[in-house]
Amino acid sequence: MDITILGSQIIGIIPLGDIVFYFTQFNLFMFATALAFTAIIAISKTETQVEAEFGKLGDRAVTVAKKEFKIRRFLAIICGLATAGAMITGDLFDFTLFVCLTGIVNIGIVGAVRQVDVLDAAYQYGLIAMMASLPLFGGAALILAATGTISLLAINTLAYTTPMMILGSILLFIGVAGETGVAPFFATKAEMFRTPGSPFLLIIHLSSLLILVRLIEILLIINKPF
């Protein structure tokens, strides 16, 4: 392999027809992090949350029932695997699909909760995620139209950057920000975090962080500012 992406050598690729996964030192590390965290989630038990009561000295323990616990762990594992897939994919549209999958699964993780305010926050987050699919897929489609390919390895070899590609990148960024619920859309996600049932909830956080780092790598590959 003598292909270089952002200054680091490609260690290897997994060719599955026209869907190609590739490894560099950078994304291999993030892939391993996502998988390791998923493995920890798969074997861990949920915590019992203790809430202080107002006006009294008593505490109240909030536990998660066995059935709810199982489905939530399953969804957390799916979320971890989708994040890991988004880390190593060499296909722009695959990346957007993995991002959407983490978005849907994030809604699912808090969906079984029996608290009205948490469900309300999840509903608002879901609306934002759905609206964000317009810039997300729209951006990917603009990049496809501007470059003629969605393979990151092929885009990496292009010597030029057109304004259309920059517009597509900006849309892609807005889309991922909405889908993972970062910066301007963070408010509803913070509400979702008040649910009992860590550590499964932490995968929501970890997936959005890793996907954002990966997105910045993809934007650098597309726009080549250096």
Added chain:
Amino acid sequence: MILVPDVVSPIVVGLYAPAIIVGILVGLIGLFGISVEKNDLHVLILTDIVGIGMLIFVAAVGTDLAESLILPGLVVELAEILAISEILMSREMRKSGKTVELIPTPLHFNLEILQTAPVFLAIILIAYGAFLSGFTGGAIAGAGILFYVMSIKVRGVPSGVWEGLAGVSGMAWCLWLVGFLVLFVFPQYWLLGLMLAAFGVFIKVAFKAGLIGVMNREEFKKE
């Protein structure tokens, strides 16, 4: 920088910019509607309009690749709207303290033809569906099984049969997925992959009727 080959007519190439503008307009109309509307359910439905704007963006590219990318976009859109509507239902149930059934109205087929028509027709449909194979064959064979179910409904059907059918449907779906995996990983065994996918999806679609049977089971017991 023009990437479009010469064989494409300039009219088709010229349609790209108007299509993108239409997509942006559709998105903006949807967002404006969401900002005005206050009812949660209406907001959810309006969000779907924004999703349609996304489909226009992808479709505007107008190549074979874009055509194959519309389908995952549509599926993601549907999955999200289903997830959010489930959240909305769950929240409303939690608020009001009432629960609702998945199918609120019981199915009553008060048709004489279901008792008098020969059940042999179902066998013909299933055989023809097996001959066609694939998605179309699955739909025809499924219609045959559904016809059999409805015509035999008066006598009642043991519940174990339906659970078994549902299980077979799930396993056949796995067969379909394995077929696709074979196409990607071992392209030299493409015939095996094609056959696995074709007959997997045939059995799966056919036994969708079995799943309907599972949902009808409660009705069978009542009568």
